[in-house]
Amino acid sequence: MLTDEVENSSDTMKAIDLLRRQKLLRNVTDEVIKETSRHIRYRRFGKRDFVVHKGDAGSSLLMLMSGKLQVIALSEDGREVGLNFVEPGDYFGELSIIDGGPxxxxxxxxxxxxxxxxxxQQAQALFYQNPAVVEALLQRLCRTIRQASNYRSMLGLSRAYARVYSVLEASIKKSAxxxxxIENLPNQQAIAIMANVSRETVSRAIRSLIDGQVVERDYRRLIVRDAETLKRLAKGEAELQLRKKVMGVDDQIVSKFK
Incomplete structure (x- = not known):
């Protein structure tokens, strides 16, 4: 398994291959990868474990080798509010490396x-001595700004269902x-934190998409059958049309017994 290779293997080539999969290191030389592999250390976290606490000193750059993480903030009343997900190959903690802040x-x-x-120290050397890494950081900064703008727009939606749809719509990827x-669908609690709704609301919202034939469940992923409708739902539009579509399916079933 990937985790076993990372944690237990002494084979330098395996470590280099694993680091090459990291988005930050895709375009650097083998020598840079080897230098990074000499200094990086790995740690396993269980589900719901904290990887980073807000306000901690930023003493390391972090790279996700396997699993899935969620960036969260706490509201004034102590509730968790999800900001975004971290997927394998992603890195985080770069702000503290650059500006020295917590x-x-x-x-x-x-x-x-x-x-x-x-x-x-090694992360700063990686940043400041490699143009390919600087380019990756700038591209990441642009994506972060766009995501923050989209997230503010999502939280501005008054309808709870629309916020769930917005989280799902932002997770769409093009497959083969x-x-x-929507690959590796997060659990309902994680989506609820992101959308600032209850887990029950997430369940009902996803069920309405399935019943309305907007998405189709395929084990741990959703196949998007009507991307345009999902996009409109994520903007707070088309909920009435979706409800009518779902009810229309029920009406057809009921009509068979009349």
Missing amino acids: RSASIIATTESVVGFLPK GDLLT
């Missing part, structure tokens, strides 16, 4: 995960054959 958010594991920790999917 961690800006907390991060928890939503599944069993393995995280690599690169000490601050141009199939639109």
Whole structure:
């Protein structure tokens, strides 16, 4: 398994291959990868374990090798509010490496995960001595700004269902054959934290999408059959049309018994 390779293997080539999969390191030289592998250390986290606490000193750059994490903040009344998910290959903690400030958010594991920790001194050398890494950081900054803007727009939606739809719509990826999917669907509690709703609301919202033939469940993923409708729902539109579509299916069933 990937986690066993990371934690137990002394084979340098395996470590290099694992690091090459990291988004931050895709375009650097083998020598940079080897230097990074000499300093990085790995740690396993169980589900719901805190990987990072907001306000902690930023002593390392972190890279997710396997599993899934969620960036969270606490509201004034102590509730968790999800900001975004961290997938394998993603890195985080770069802000503290650059400006020396404390961690800006907390991060928890939503599944069993393995995280690599690169000490601050080596992370700074990686940043400042490699143009390919600087380019990756700038691209990441642009994505972060866009995501923050979209997240503010999502929280501005008054309808709870619309916020759930917005979280799902933002997770769409194009798979083989141009199939639109939501891979590795987060559990309902994680989506509820992101959308600032109850877990029951998430369950009902996803069920309405399935009943309305907007998405189709395929084990741990959703196949998006009507991306345009989901996009409109994520904007707070088309809920009435979806409700009518779902009720229309029920009407057809009922009509058979008349």
